[in-house]
Amino acid sequence: MLKLIIEKELREIIGSTRFAITFGACSVLLLLSFYVGARNFQISMEQYEASKREDLRKLEGVTDWNMVRDLRIFLPPQPMTSLVMGVSNDIGRTVEIRGSGELNGIESRYGDDPIYAVFRFLDLDFIFQIILSLFAILFAYDAVNGEKERGTLRLTLANAVPRSSYILGKMAGSFLALAVPLLIPMLLGILILVVMQIPMKGDDWIRLGLVVLAGYFYFTVFLSLGLLVSSRTEKSSTSFLYLLVFWILSVMIVPRTAVLLAGRAIDVPSVDQLASEKSRFSASLWQEQRKKMSEFRAPENTPPPKMMEEFQKFMSSLGEEREKKMSEFSERLNEKRLNKQREQEELAFSLARISPSAVFSLVSTTVAGTGIHLKDLYKAEAERYQESYAEFIRGKTGQNPSGGMVFRFSTGDEEKKEPINPHEIPVFNFEKEPLSASFGSISVDFGILILCSLLFFAGAFRSFLHYDAR
Amino acid sequence: MLTTLIMKELKAVLLSPKFSVTFAVASILMLLSVFVGIREYRAESNQYFAANELVRQEMREARNWMMLGNRIYRAPDPMHIFVSGVHNDIGRFSSISSWQPVKLVNSAYNDDPVFALFRFIDFSFIAQVVLTLLAILFTYDAINGERESGTLQLMLSNSVPRAQVIIAKFVGSWLGLVIPLSLPVVLSIVLLFVFRVPMEAEHWIRLALLMGATILLFTFFVAFGILVSTLTRRSNVSFLICLVGWIAAVLIIPRFGIMLAGQLVAVPTVSEIESQQDTFAKNAWDGHMKTMSEKWRKRSESMEGLSEKDRKAKREEMEWTWAEEDRNDRNRLQNEIDENARRLTEDLRNRKFSQERLAFALSRFSPVSAYQLAAMSLGWTDIDLKTRYEDDLTAFRTVFNQYKEQKQKESGAMGGIRISVDSKTGVKIDAGREIALDLTGVPQYTYVRPDLGESIAPVIIDFGLMALYSLLAFAGAFVMFLRYDVRYAN
Numbered sequence: 029m030l031k032l033i034i035e036k037e038l039r040e041i042i043g044s045t046r047f048a049i050t051f052g053a054c055s056v057l058l059l060l061s062f063y064v065g066a067r068n069f070q071i072s073m074e075q076y077e078a079s080k081r082e083d084l085r086k087l088e089g090v091t092d093w094n095m096v097r098d099l100r101i102f103l104p105p106q107p108m109t110s111l112v113m114g115v116s117n118d119i120g121r122t123v124e125i126r127g128s129g130e131l132n133g134i135e136s137r138y139g140d141d142p143i144y145a146v147f148r149f150l151d152l153d154f155i156f157q158i159i160l161s162l163f164a165i166l167f168a169y170d171a172v173n174g175e176k177e178r179g180t181l182r183l184t185l186a187n188a189v190p191r192s193s194y195i196l197g198k199m200a201g202s203f204l205a206l207a208v209p210l211l212i213p214m215l216l217g218i219l220i221l222v223v224m225q226i227p228m229k230g231d232d233w234i235r236l237g238l239v240v241l242a243g244y245f246y247f248t249v250f251l252s253l254g255l256l257v258s259s260r261t262e263k264s265s266t267s268f269l270y271l272l273v274f275w276i277l278s279v280m281i282v283p284r285t286a287v288l289l290a291g292r293a294i295d296v297p298s299v300d301q302l303a304s305e306k307s308r309f310s311a312s313l314w315q316e317q318r319k320k321m322s323e324f325r326a327p328e329n330t331p332p333p334k335m336m337e338e339f340q341k342f343m344s345s346l347g348e349e350r351e352k353k354m355s356e357f358s359e360r361l362n363e364k365r366l367n368k369q370r371e372q373e374e375l376a377f378s379l380a381r382i383s384p385s386a387v388f389s390l391v392s393t394t395v396a397g398t399g400i401h402l403k404d405l406y407k408a409e410a411e412r413y414q415e416s417y418a419e420f421i422r423g424k425t426g427q428n429p430s431g432g433m434v435f436r437f438s439t440g441d442e443e444k445k446e447p448i449n450p451h452e453i454p455v456f457n458f459e460k461e462p463l464s465a466s467f468g469s470i471s472v473d474f475g476i477l478i479l480c481s482l483l484f485f486a487g488a489f490r491s492f493l494h495y496d497a498r
Numbered sequence: 499m500l501t502t503l504i505m506k507e508l509k510a511v512l513l514s515p516k517f518s519v520t521f522a523v524a525s526i527l528m529l530l531s532v533f534v535g536i537r538e539y540r541a542e543s544n545q546y547f548a549a550n551e552l553v554r555q556e557m558r559e560a561r562n563w564m565m566l567g568n569r570i571y572r573a574p575d576p577m578h579i580f581v582s583g584v585h586n587d588i589g590r591f592s593s594i595s596s597w598q599p600v601k602l603v604n605s606a607y608n609d610d611p612v613f614a615l616f617r618f619i620d621f622s623f624i625a626q627v628v629l630t631l632l633a634i635l636f637t638y639d640a641i642n643g644e645r646e647s648g649t650l651q652l653m654l655s656n657s658v659p660r661a662q663v664i665i666a667k668f669v670g671s672w673l674g675l676v677i678p679l680s681l682p683v684v685l686s687i688v689l690l691f692v693f694r695v696p697m698e699a700e701h702w703i704r705l706a707l708l709m710g711a712t713i714l715l716f717t718f719f720v721a722f723g724i725l726v727s728t729l730t731r732r733s734n735v736s737f738l739i740c741l742v743g744w745i746a747a748v749l750i751i752p753r754f755g756i757m758l759a760g761q762l763v764a765v766p767t768v769s770e771i772e773s774q775q776d777t778f779a780k781n782a783w784d785g786h787m788k789t790m791s792e793k794w795r796k797r798s799e800s801m802e803g804l805s806e807k808d809r810k811a812k813r814e815e816m817e818w819t820w821a822e823e824d825r826n827d828r829n830r831l832q833n834e835i836d837e838n839a840r841r842l843t844e845d846l847r848n849r850k851f852s853q854e855r856l857a858f859a860l861s862r863f864s865p866v867s868a869y870q871l872a873a874m875s876l877g878w879t880d881i882d883l884k885t886r887y888e889d890d891l892t893a894f895r896t897v898f899n900q901y902k903e904q905k906q907k908e909s910g911a912m913g914g915i916r917i918s919v920d921s922k923t924g925v926k927i928d929a930g931r932e933i934a935l936d937l938t939g940v941p942q943y944t945y946v947r948p949d950l951g952e953s954i955a956p957v958i959i960d961f962g963l964m965a966l967y968s969l970l971a972f973a974g975a976f977v978m979f980l981r982y983d984v985r986y987a988n
Contacts, residue, residue, distance in 0.1 A: 136605060138588075139605045142881040144756060147870070300571075307556060307567075
């Protein structure tokens with residue numbers, strides 16, 4: 029009996045005009061989002077390569093490793109980043125490496141090209157959120173009360189069809205009729221990635237698979253919700269209205285409002301405040317050292333080159349002392365801010381998780397590596413790179429790279445030195461956080477989606493058992 | 499006859515069961531967006547004042563003219579409550595220094611990525627998403643719904659001209675929706691007063707224009723719904739088509755247009771340009787170093803053969819002239835570097851500008867894009883905000899630097915640290931005297947917003963486009979209805 033009901037659902041849905049139109053639109057949009065993500069990756073890659081090239085070019089012809097000043101590193105584009113953009117366009121992509129000192133990301137995509145900020149991008153997260161939920165609503169809104177309006181519900185129940193089988197069959201049938209065809213554009217989309225030679229590694233495929241899986245769970249939430257609402261209302265137009273209102277609230281309103289309200293409830297020290305305190309502390313350090321500088325005396329009768337060396341060492345040691353004090357101070361301030369930020373995030377996102385769309389967004393951006401921790405991760409990786417860069421420069425020049433003054437004493441008769449090879453500089457590699465690190469939050473979000481589906485379906489089940497089929 | 503028909507449509511809308519729910523939701527959301535916007539504006543204003551106070555304090559604590567730093571923050575504006583545009587995406591401040599060019603850094607989303615994931619909610623967002631959906635919900639079955647319920651053929655069996663029917667549909671539904679929705683609009687304005695948001699005359703004018711644009715956008719979707727309902731026989735089919743059209747117009751076409759332009763017109767990134775500027779600067783400084791060592795050699799030569807006392811005397815005599823010469827050389831070099839930077843930036847801007855023109859032309863196929871662009875121009879948060887500020891700040895930087903140099907000269911103190919190298923006495927560092935700076939007369943920065951006359955041109959284009967689309971949709975509905983088959987065989 030159950031199988032029969034499922035089969036009936038399948039035929040009814042797939043044969044309808046409704047299905048033809050909506051499935052066509054969904055497929056087009058899904059394919060579009062894969063294509064756009066792939067193109068975006070290619071363009072980002074070109075820009076990234078060009079930036080690196082230009083940055084190394086300014087080191088051409090330099091003959092002394094001491095003269096290598098600021099180096100720039102860039103956040104490398106990655107396939108998953110182009111498919112689920114998250115916050116990757118809002119954070120600074122470039123970091124200036126000097127060898128010591130605090131690092132800050134600058135030049136975000138939206139900041140450089142505000143034109144993209146006007147309407148933002150079409151990525152998998154956006155398309156899934158909008159399309160999958162609408163798709164589910166469009167078919168589930170009249171699952172029960174539509175049949176009642178058409179008169180077929182009482183005809184079915186007049187036979188010995190147990191209500192429980194009926195509602196189960198409705199759910200399973202709708203799911204199969206909608207979710208399985210969706211595999212086609214999904215797989216075609218993946219094919220697009222392969223055809224366009226997007227370099228997806230094994231880890232990337234797993235992540236993409238998780239995003240698609242989350243999409244399916246998200247779809248199921250709206251399907252079961254549709255079933256629930258349709259089994260609690262008499263007219264299908266009413267249930268559709270309620271579902272549409274829920275959709276707008278869930279996709280558009282709740283995530284933003286929750287974050288804004290909760291975000292402002294926690295007092296996070298502003299970046300400006302921190303920057304000001306740091307710059308004043310730095311100024312006071314300089315004041316302290318001015319006296320020391322005025323007292324510098326090279327020992328008598330040292331030849332000029334040796335004198336410059338002594339001077340360089342002196343300035344370098346002063347620089348190191350300044351650096352140490354500054355970084356201790358900065359770290360303390362930064363940590364305080366970071367803790368407050370974490371508190372703010374937790375509150376904001378916990379509230380936002382009322383909406384299944386927010387849950388989907390959170391899990392897909394975390395899986396893709398473009399969640400809000402991307403900024404801190406990038407900064408941490410940049411700091412690690414700075415250490416290896418400083419070590420490299422130390423190896424070449426015997427000194428720490430100084431962010432301050434460098435003096436060259438040229439007597440005019442130095443031999444023509446060999447220009448340095450800029451390609452010896454270690455390359456910056458950015459590793460995404462492994463999935464295991466965010467395992468906790470990913471499982472929470474998947475859990476919420478699954479739980480919601482089960483709860484909504486249980487509600488639908490219960491309501492249908494008492495449903496007035498006349 | 500026409501007025502009767504219009505009244506009938508009006509009542510049909512107001513008395514329909516879906517009206518109360520949808521009207522309540524739309525009103526609450528509109529008020530919510532304004533409320534949240536006001537809170538954000540307040541928070542931003544506080545942050546702005548605090549930041550400026552910090553800058554003033556740093557300036558008071560500076561002890562050296564050449565090291566005097568300044569930072570200019572972008573001022574928050576009440577219009578951001580209604581249209582946030584790119585305000586949170588571009589940098590909030592720029593430092594004003596002698597060595598670095600002006601650049602807006604630290605956007606709100608960069609500093610606090612927690613807001614970047616879901617972004618802000620503003621009035622224009624609600625208008626684009628909720629109000630348009632509302633329009634469609636009431637008009638998707640304007641014609642074919644009446645056909646299905648049989649009332650259309652009844653109506654037309656009387657001597658009611660078809661033209662009047664379709665016009666009445668349009669006007670009646672429009673009135674039935676716009677008039678009630680003016681209530682939350684008025685309440686939003688009341689909120690502005692309650693929270694004492696400082697609005698000037700120009701703000702009110704722009705806000706009024708924004709509401710006008712919102713009404714125009716709404717009008718288009720009313721016409722669109724009626725059009726689709728005259729093109730289809732069954733109302734559930736017309737609903738699907740309306741929904742697909744809505745998704746395309748609101749969510750897809752705007753973004754797609756911009757992305758397409760981005761792929762058709764390639765523009766280098768800012769880091770590429772900056773690296774090119776750095777390369778030029780490095781080569782320029784290298785050349786400068788060589789000329790400088792030449793110069794100093796000649797100067798040492800000119801002092802050959804003098805006695806120790808004479809040499810000291812000559813050095814003291816020439817100290818000021820030499821310092822002047824060196825300064826002039828450095829300034830000339832800096833000007834060359836700045837000029838090159840300016841040229842590269844201008845080239846980048848031109849390329850970006852042509853990319854933008856294409857992008858907006860493509861995305862303006864959707865009236866929603868036209869609305870968003872008009873709204874941003876009215877709210878001073880369009881994409882030129884960044885270049886306007888940076889140009890203005892660059893001009894200010896020149897004034898500020900001149901002020902610093904002037905004061906530097908007057909005080910007679912040295913800028914920075916002077917390091918003297920002498921083969922006899924060795925290296926000496928003179929870290930300069932510490933002086934309290936007298937900051938009277940320090941140039942203040944005021945940002946001059948473009949007035950309405952300046953921003954109006956693109957706004958007129960967008961208004962025109964929305965009106966054109968509405969007219970076309972209505973004309974289409976009109977023509978189709980004249981030939982519509984009203985029979986409903988039951």
